[in-house]
Amino acid sequence: MKQHGIFKNLAGETVFNSQAATLVFLTxxxxxxxxxxxxxxxxxxSSTFWAFALYSTIDVLIATLVFCFxxxxxxxxxxxxxxxxxxxxxxxxxxxxxxxxxxxxxxxxSYLTHELFEGLEPSLIYLLFxxxxxxxxARGIRPLSRTAEVFFPIxxxxxxxxxxxxxxKTDFARVLPVxxxxxxxxxxxxxxxxxxxxxxxxxxxxxxxxKRLPYLTIGITGTWLIVNLVALLGVAxxxxxxxxxxxxxxxxxxxxxxxxxxxxxxxxxxxxxxTMSIISLxxxxxxxxxxxxxxxxxxxxIKIAFPLAILLVVLIVPSAQTVTDFATGxxxxxMFATALAxxxxxxxxxxxxxxxxxxxxRRLEDEYLPNRPTEDAIDSRRSGVLDGFxxxxxxxxxx
Amino acid sequence: MTKKLHVSRALxxxxxxAIIIVAVALVVYGRTVKSPSLTKTQIVxxxxxxxxxxxREFEVTTQSMVVASTYGTSNPQTxxxxxxxxxxxxxxxxxxxxxxxxxNISLAHCNVLFLSNSAxxxxxxQLFYPLTGMYALPEQSVxxxxxxxxxxxxxxxxxxTVSSALFLQNTLSNQEGDDGMIRTTVxxxxxxxxxxxxxxxxxxxxxxxxxxxxxxxEGEIKDNFELILNRALVTxxxxxxxxxxxxxxxxxxxxxxxxxxxxxxxxxxxxxVEFKVLxxxxxxxxxxxxxxxxxxxxxxLLDVQFVDADRVLTGADELIIEFAHRLEDELESRLLxxxxxxxxxGIDFLGLQEKAxxxxxxxxxxxxxxxxxxxxxxxxxxxxxx
Numbered sequence: 001m002k003q004h005g006i007f008k009n010l011a012g013e014t015v016f017n018s019q020a021a022t023l024v025f026l027t028x029x030x031x032x033x034x035x036x037x038x039x040x041x042x043x044x045x046s047s048t049f050w051a052f053a054l055y056s057t058i059d060v061l062i063a064t065l066v067f068c069f070x071x072x073x074x075x076x077x078x079x080x081x082x083x084x085x086x087x088x089x090x091x092x093x094x095x096x097x098x099x100x101x102x103x104x105x106x107x108x109x110s111y112l113t114h115e116l117f118e119g120l121e122p123s124l125i126y127l128l129f130x131x132x133x134x135x136x137x138a139r140g141i142r143p144l145s146r147t148a149e150v151f152f153p154i155x156x157x158x159x160x161x162x163x164x165x166x167x168x169k170t171d172f173a174r175v176l177p178v179x180x181x182x183x184x185x186x187x188x189x190x191x192x193x194x195x196x197x198x199x200x201x202x203x204x205x206x207x208x209x210x211k212r213l214p215y216l217t218i219g220i221t222g223t224w225l226i227v228n229l230v231a232l233l234g235v236a237x238x239x240x241x242x243x244x245x246x247x248x249x250x251x252x253x254x255x256x257x258x259x260x261x262x263x264x265x266x267x268x269x270x271x272x273x274x275t276m277s278i279i280s281l282x283x284x285x286x287x288x289x290x291x292x293x294x295x296x297x298x299x300x301x302i303k304i305a306f307p308l309a310i311l312l313v314v315l316i317v318p319s320a321q322t323v324t325d326f327a328t329g330x331x332x333x334x335m336f337a338t339a340l341a342x343x344x345x346x347x348x349x350x351x352x353x354x355x356x357x358x359x360x361x362r363r364l365e366d367e368y369l370p371n372r373p374t375e376d377a378i379d380s381r382r383s384g385v386l387d388g389f390x391x392x393x394x395x396x397x398x399x
Numbered sequence: 400m401t402k403k404l405h406v407s408r409a410l411x412x413x414x415x416x417a418i419i420i421v422a423v424a425l426v427v428y429g430r431t432v433k434s435p436s437l438t439k440t441q442i443v444x445x446x447x448x449x450x451x452x453x454x455r456e457f458e459v460t461t462q463s464m465v466v467a468s469t470y471g472t473s474n475p476q477t478x479x480x481x482x483x484x485x486x487x488x489x490x491x492x493x494x495x496x497x498x499x500x501x502x503n504i505s506l507a508h509c510n511v512l513f514l515s516n517s518a519x520x521x522x523x524x525q526l527f528y529p530l531t532g533m534y535a536l537p538e539q540s541v542x543x544x545x546x547x548x549x550x551x552x553x554x555x556x557x558x559x560t561v562s563s564a565l566f567l568q569n570t571l572s573n574q575e576g577d578d579g580m581i582r583t584t585v586x587x588x589x590x591x592x593x594x595x596x597x598x599x600x601x602x603x604x605x606x607x608x609x610x611x612x613x614x615x616x617e618g619e620i621k622d623n624f625e626l627i628l629n630r631a632l633v634t635x636x637x638x639x640x641x642x643x644x645x646x647x648x649x650x651x652x653x654x655x656x657x658x659x660x661x662x663x664x665x666x667x668x669x670x671x672v673e674f675k676v677l678x679x680x681x682x683x684x685x686x687x688x689x690x691x692x693x694x695x696x697x698x699x700l701l702d703v704q705f706v707d708a709d710r711v712l713t714g715a716d717e718l719i720i721e722f723a724h725r726l727e728d729e730l731e732s733r734l735l736x737x738x739x740x741x742x743x744x745g746i747d748f749l750g751l752q753e754k755a756x757x758x759x760x761x762x763x764x765x766x767x768x769x770x771x772x773x774x775x776x777x778x779x780x781x782x783x784x785x
């Protein structure tokens with residue numbers, strides 16, 4: 001089936017680069033622009049923007065590593081070779097993504113119960129919020145990316161329009177001095193906020209099919225720009241008072257100059273944040289499931305453990321602050337190190353296996369050639385990594 | 400070999416599945432969320448907070464609007480009700496008001512917040528955080544200080560709009576910068592309080608009984624007041640100082656980003672010129688401990704009196720340009736005078752320590768106002784009118 005000049009015979013865990021780009025935006029913005037600026041501001045003062053820019057740059061580097069791994073079909077090679085190291089890495093990725101899911105859900109549900117739906121039974125909110133997360137995550141990457149594709153234009157437009165109509169007193173010099181404390185002191189606390197890194201890690205378990213335009217590059221660059229622009233505006237608008245802002249993206253919508261005529265406008269970004277949070281959490285859930293499958297051959301344990309752990313934490317732990325304090329305390333260093341180590345180790349293991357099995361690796365890389373004639377494509381129904389590669393032409397096709 | 404291709408049915412319908420899930424979730428939310436209806440909510444237009452130091456209690460006053468129609472009449476009547484309650488916390492006092500009126504309190508439309516001097520001396524973050532969070536007070540609400548208590552101020556009947564809160568909201572939003580009207584919002588107040596300068600400038604409201612009370616068919620409507628807004632209160636914790644009219648005028652231009660209004664220059668010979676401010680740009684930066692402020696004001700000639708000229712004067716006339724230059728000097732000297740007041744009172748309402756901090760860096764010591772130098776430059780451009 002050929003539509004729009006591309007082949008639509010996508011395998012099970014394959015998405016187009018345009019769909020991946022929308023997921024990059026939604027997951028990249030969702031939690032980075034909610035609680036993170038306030039928490040970073042409390043520690044960093046006037047250095048907040050610079051610290052935030054550094055975090056987002058590190059996350060871009062991690063994402064680049066993950067996408068390189070995905071493009072090389074590293075996952076398929078390491079599954080095919082039954083790499084023990086990869087299974088161990090996948091096990092760590094399962095735990096990491098589950099923890100990310102717990103911390104992010106805890107923050108989002110706390111915000112919903114305390115600031116938005118005060119007076120409503122919290123357990124009802126947890127259930128209603130968790131339901132779409134579990135459903136979307138369990139359905140897999142394709143329904144998830146399709147959902148992201150549907151909501152992306154609305155969310156993107158909402159955020160952009162709120163920025164365009166923003167009118168309030170700002171002072172961009174509030175980003176100075178760059179070092180509010182001694183650099184060594186800042187460097188010491190910097191890794192404690194590793195919770196917000198490696199949002200794109202689940203893409204390591206996804207195959208990406210290219211359309212003509214470099215959507216992924218556009219998506220990553222655009223997300224980095226918007227995230228940092230909003231963080232910069234946050235510092236310029238609030239200065240040190242940024243630490244009192246529970247959700248920057250929602251608060252910024254309150255300064256929309258149209259609000260004088262149409263009433264308060266925070267709800268516009270609130271809808272965007274709620275949708276992005278659900279999609280982002282579902283993406284973490286999908287990642288944890290995919291990683292678990294690679295680690296122990298089945299995703300059933302994490303299919304149950306992920307939502308159960310989330311529910312247990314939000315019901316048993318007395319406040320979201322306790323969870324946040326834990327995540328950004330000494331445990332934050334572990335999260336930071338894991339966020340950096342996982343994609344790095346995956347890539348190294350791929351490089352090791354690739355040097356051993358050059359021929360197989362090359363054929364797997366071939367899957368990413370655009371405009372491949374349909375008859376040569378790997379069986380789309382089975383996501384069978386190496387199935388039918390005997391039918392492939394012996395020499396690589398020219399693009 | 401050609402393989403038969405299958406597009407997953409799940410992929411085809413996933414979009415609709417997602418939309419249906421969202422729709423169902425919204426319906427469930429809609430049926431289960433206990434949303435406070437408008438009939439059970441009192442919409443507050445203005446609120447006032449006073450801190451009673453003797454009892455260490457908060458005295459909170461709210462002014463709210465009630466629109467009600469009587470059976471058989473077609474015109475609904477609007478009444479403005481003022482309620483006061485005290486409590487150990489602001490929340491307790493608001494809860495007291497809620498019990499008095501039998502309705503929930505919503506600050507979501509409260510655009511003016513009156514604070515007494517004793518309330519201004521409190522920790523601003525602790526004071527505002529529950530208001531903007533739990534009670535949804537807009538961060539764009541304007542903070543106002545007054546010579547009388549917030550309770551008295553909110554009870555005053557204003558000839559033009561009846562509600563003092565509505566009057567202030569409209570005046571400060573539409574005429575910021577005019578005759579010393581400063582618009583400091585809750586967000587700006589917090590940002591300045593938590594900066595190196597710590598200080599804030601607020602509109603200072605004085606109340607005066609109307610010389611001529613309004614009349615209607617039934618006779619004179621008594622007890623109407625006017626609010627005078629041309630002075631500013633500068634504050635830093637428990638330190639306060641009231642700035643006079645002339646200096647408040649330039650202070651409001653210095654602090655605002657979108658000032659309107661007029662500027663007057665009267666020469667020693669009695670010649671008087673009135674300029675209308677068209678636009679302004681204020682930029683300040685520091686080099687070490689010297690802070691430079693550049694104010695560019697674009698004005699239009701509005702009125703000239705007592706000038707010896709036998710023709711209609713325009714903005715292009717040399718005489719008017721000369722007056723504009725003299726006004727520049729006068730405004731600069733007023734700014735320098737404000738700097739002297741700032742040093743004398745120890746209230747850094749010009750935000751100079753924050754600017755110096757941006758330049759010097761983290762080594763700048765706290766409370767270094769007396770070590771700073773302030774260099775203001777005012778440039779007035781007169782546009783040519785017909």
